[in-house]
Amino acid sequence: MITAPVNHIIPQSCVDGPGNRSVVFFQGCNFNCRYCHNPETIHQCQNCGLCVAGCPTGALSTENGLVSWQEELCVGCDSCLRACPHGSSPRVSMLSTDQVMARVAENMPFIRGITVSGGECSLYHAFVAELFTKARALGLGTLMDSNGSYDFSADPQLLALCDGVMLDGKAFDPQAHLALTDASNQMVLQNAVFLARQNKLQELRTVVALGLPNEETVVGFARLLAPHLTRGDVLYKLIRYRASGVRTCYSAQLATPPMAEMERLRGLRLFKHQHCIRKKPLLPKALAFGGSGFFMGWERSACETAGGSDRWRF
Amino acid sequence: MNTLNAREAETLRIVKDTTLTHEQAMMKLSKLAEQYVHVFPLPEDFQRLVETRQICDLGEGFVPYAPRYILPDYEKLLESGCKFLRLDPPTNLFEAISALEIFYHHVPSVTHFPVFIGKLDKLLDRFITDENEAEAKVLIKSFLRHIDRTIDDSFCHANIGPEATRAGKLILEAELELQDAIPGLTLLYDPEITPDDFATDCVRTALRCAKPSFADHKTYSQQYTGDYGIASCYNALPIGGGSYSLTRMLLKNVAVDAHDKQDFFARSLPHAVAVMCEFMDSKVKFLVEEASFFRSNFLITEGFVDPDRFTAMFGVVGLCECVNLLMEKQGIEGRFGHSDIADQLGVEVMEALEALVAAHENPYCKAFGNRFVLHAQVGIDSDFDTSPGARIAIGEEPPLYDHLKQAGLYHRFFPSGVGDIFPFDTTAARNPESILDIIKGALKVGLRYFSTYSSDSDVIRITGYLVKRSDIEKLDAGTPVSQDTVVLGLGSVKNGHVLERKVRSL
Numbered sequence: 136m137i138t139a140p141v142n143h144i145i146p147q148s149c150v151d152g153p154g155n156r157s158v159v160f161f162q163g164c165n166f167n168c169r170y171c172h173n174p175e176t177i178h179q180c181q182n183c184g185l186c187v188a189g190c191p192t193g194a195l196s197t198e199n200g201l202v203s204w205q206e207e208l209c210v211g212c213d214s215c216l217r218a219c220p221h222g223s224s225p226r227v228s229m230l231s232t233d234q235v236m237a238r239v240a241e242n243m244p245f246i247r248g249i250t251v252s253g254g255e256c257s258l259y260h261a262f263v264a265e266l267f268t269k270a271r272a273l274g275l276g277t278l279m280d281s282n283g284s285y286d287f288s289a290d291p292q293l294l295a296l297c298d299g300v301m302l303d304g305k306a307f308d309p310q311a312h313l314a315l316t317d318a319s320n321q322m323v324l325q326n327a328v329f330l331a332r333q334n335k336l337q338e339l340r341t342v343v344a345l346g347l348p349n350e351e352t353v354v355g356f357a358r359l360l361a362p363h364l365t366r367g368d369v370l371y372k373l374i375r376y377r378a379s380g381v382r383t384c385y386s387a388q389l390a391t392p393p394m395a396e397m398e399r400l401r402g403l404r405l406f407k408h409q410h411c412i413r414k415k416p417l418l419p420k421a422l423a424f425g426g427s428g429f430f431m432g433w434e435r436s437a438c439e440t441a442g443g444s445d446r447w448r449f
Numbered sequence: 450m451n452t453l454n455a456r457e458a459e460t461l462r463i464v465k466d467t468t469l470t471h472e473q474a475m476m477k478l479s480k481l482a483e484q485y486v487h488v489f490p491l492p493e494d495f496q497r498l499v500e501t502r503q504i505c506d507l508g509e510g511f512v513p514y515a516p517r518y519i520l521p522d523y524e525k526l527l528e529s530g531c532k533f534l535r536l537d538p539p540t541n542l543f544e545a546i547s548a549l550e551i552f553y554h555h556v557p558s559v560t561h562f563p564v565f566i567g568k569l570d571k572l573l574d575r576f577i578t579d580e581n582e583a584e585a586k587v588l589i590k591s592f593l594r595h596i597d598r599t600i601d602d603s604f605c606h607a608n609i610g611p612e613a614t615r616a617g618k619l620i621l622e623a624e625l626e627l628q629d630a631i632p633g634l635t636l637l638y639d640p641e642i643t644p645d646d647f648a649t650d651c652v653r654t655a656l657r658c659a660k661p662s663f664a665d666h667k668t669y670s671q672q673y674t675g676d677y678g679i680a681s682c683y684n685a686l687p688i689g690g691g692s693y694s695l696t697r698m699l700l701k702n703v704a705v706d707a708h709d710k711q712d713f714f715a716r717s718l719p720h721a722v723a724v725m726c727e728f729m730d731s732k733v734k735f736l737v738e739e740a741s742f743f744r745s746n747f748l749i750t751e752g753f754v755d756p757d758r759f760t761a762m763f764g765v766v767g768l769c770e771c772v773n774l775l776m777e778k779q780g781i782e783g784r785f786g787h788s789d790i791a792d793q794l795g796v797e798v799m800e801a802l803e804a805l806v807a808a809h810e811n812p813y814c815k816a817f818g819n820r821f822v823l824h825a826q827v828g829i830d831s832d833f834d835t836s837p838g839a840r841i842a843i844g845e846e847p848p849l850y851d852h853l854k855q856a857g858l859y860h861r862f863f864p865s866g867v868g869d870i871f872p873f874d875t876t877a878a879r880n881p882e883s884i885l886d887i888i889k890g891a892l893k894v895g896l897r898y899f900s901t902y903s904s905d906s907d908v909i910r911i912t913g914y915l916v917k918r919s920d921i922e923k924l925d926a927g928t929p930v931s932q933d934t935v936v937l938g939l940g941s942v943k944n945g946h947v948l949e950r951k952v953r954s955l
Contacts, residue, residue, distance in 0.1 A: 149883030
């Protein structure tokens with residue numbers, strides 16, 4: 136039986152793919168993004184026990200050298216996260232796909248699908264494939280929210296079970312990516328093209344922060360993808376950096392960009408045929424996108440976006 | 450104070466009230482008269498049940514002279530015109546709108562304003578073409594503004610759907626721009642007929658101005674012969690007919706009257722139902738047999754309504770508090786919305802009530818098999834510790850999916866209307882497709898009527914009707930406002946904690 140460390144499952148989300156979805160957050164990530172706003176999901180628990188004494192409700196204990204967490208006692212005060220020297224969390228459960236599906240099925244029929252996120256979901260690709268098989272059997276959609284470090288081209292079975300990948304384009308420049316995440320972006324760029332060509336690129340996302348080469352990233356990804364967008368819409372979401380949750384050792388390096396900077400990036404003219412729809416009509420007629428291999432237009436729909444992000448549509 | 454002095458004092462209070470408009474004062478004065486004349490016999494023990502607030506006649510008074518809810522056949526107006534009003538069948542959008550505006554003025558109701566103004570998209574769409582669409586938008590917007598400013602009561606309700614139409618889209622656009630409380634609006638929603646993009650537009654509009662609501666078209670379209678409409682708050686009734694009356698039972702107070710659960714089911718509830726049915730029989734008989742409406746009103750004589758398409762509504766309020774009290778009386782832990790035992794008891798109460806009401810025959814209620822039809826009444830402004838219909842109390846709402854599944858247990862008991870309200874925060878409001886997913890799920894778990902608005906809308910749903918928050922603030926500061934429902938809204942905000950309703954995140 137395959138199991139995976141699950142940080143938490145949210146029953147409803149409107150910001151993790153189209154429609155209302157349940158989201159499974161795994162524990163563990165192979166990137167170390169400076170702007171990560173839930174850094175406690177990066178590393179696995181070392182069972183050092185330093186968090187146990189600080190728990191005000193006795194939800195944490197040590198048994199046989201392992202830290203154990205009782206969910207029903209937890210009040211979510213996060214004192215364990217603050218006490219953890221390893222960038223981890225004791226509030227993680229090893230779950231089977233059946234256990235995850237049991238939790239997800241409680242949310243039917245109010246959701247159209249599930250999204251796996253992280254941490255980094257692709258670290259648990261075999262688990263995800265099994266989970267997606269079971270989700271599809273219930274008629275649910277399947278999306279991955281990934282940092283793009285996994286070679287999707289080598290896993291056609293997973294890709295066949297996955298409706299699409301929401302890919303992070305954290306930085307286009309290799310050095311900038313390495314500095315931001317401690318990891319190479321070679322596979323990310325390869326995946327961006329591969330997924331776009333397979334019509335599995337659900338969404339590309341870039342976090343915009345002062346201190347990062349934002350314009351270079353946006354322009355780079357746009358140019359990289361443009362020749363490959365032959366199969367329809369892809370959403371490019373620009374997310375405004377916010378310091379909440381970011382580790383203090385990194386928070387000084389980055390700052391929230393002013394809205395004017397978001398506006399400027401949105402207004403970049405990258406292609407001869409690009410047109411920017413400045414204001415989305417309240418009730419737009421269907422807009423025709425895609426099919427031509429370059430930007431037909433990009434739609435600015437701030438009124439539709441989640442949590443302060445901006446979206447473009449290729 | 451003797452009765453005469455009390456009447457004089459009440460009359461004086463009305464004419465001196467600086468928060469009332471002329472029209473509101475006039476209507477209040479007319480209501481006074483309806484309280485003082487008793488023209489039909491009252492059942493034995495009726496007075497006690499009213500005094501202990503087990504039964505409430507919703508201020509209908511004791512001299513009914515028009516049905517409470519009328520749903521005229523507006524198609525007939527468009528097809529054949531109206532002799533009494535000297536209206537020919539309209540030939541274009543301008544004439545159609547003008548004919549409707551004129552006609553509305555002559556449709557009575559308990560509030561003296563029309564509670565159903567038609568399936569507006571269907572009525573108007575035939576007059577809209579590619580060529581006149583821009584002009585149509587201007588006309589529809591001014592039509593809706595006219596309705597808001599002249600029909601000063603948000604129990605006025607329009608319907609759209611289930612098909613997407615050009616007129617339907619223009620109505621949504623106009624409502625977004627107008628931000629008015631009136632008219633209330635319902636999408637007759639069938640996911641198999643209504644395209645997702647139109648339904649999403651409806652959600653998007655609802656999140657900015659609290660309308661439209663979503664009615665389960667598939668279910669509602671099967672419960673009366675012929676066409677139906679959603680009138681007033683969310684009342685599903687036959688078009689070309691309506692409801693004579695709405696009397697309501699305050700279930701909690703029936704439970705107060707009972708020694709225990711057994712006594713509630715064996716004595717208090719059947720007794721209260723019997724008295725209320727007898728009261729309704731008596732009132733309906735007078736209205737049909739003696740008042741002039743069913744003999745001489747042009748709506749009847751020209752066939753805009755048919756006496757055979759009427760019934761009367763048996764309203765229910767406070768199931769939540771009734772169940773909680775019966776649980777307490779049994780010494781069992783658990784509250785309505787949070788305990789399977791309590792929720793099951795709620796089903797038991799409704800099943801008992803349904804059987805009792807179905808056992809009572811009334812010859813005038815031909816639209817519903819000679820039976821009164823159950824209705825989840827939304828409460829009135831002075832209600833205290835009484836949740837609307839079968840809703841969970843504000844302040845005790847469980848998580849969203851649990852709440853929807855719980856509400857789904859009860860909606861099936863109320864053929865003539867029931868509904869729940871789920872406000873969303875602004876993040877969710879930016880993602881209307883997610884909310885449409887939830888509405889689709891809600892219909893699947895048994896909800897028949899779903900309303901929403903966003904945490905920052907000005908127009909909000911009070912219990913069943915809409916009010917602008919900004920109008921409530923004005924009235925609270927002593928400034929008159931034209932719409933009488935604002936007065937009710939202010940009361941419900943103070944007594945019913947409407948602004949404390951749980952706002953949902955996604």
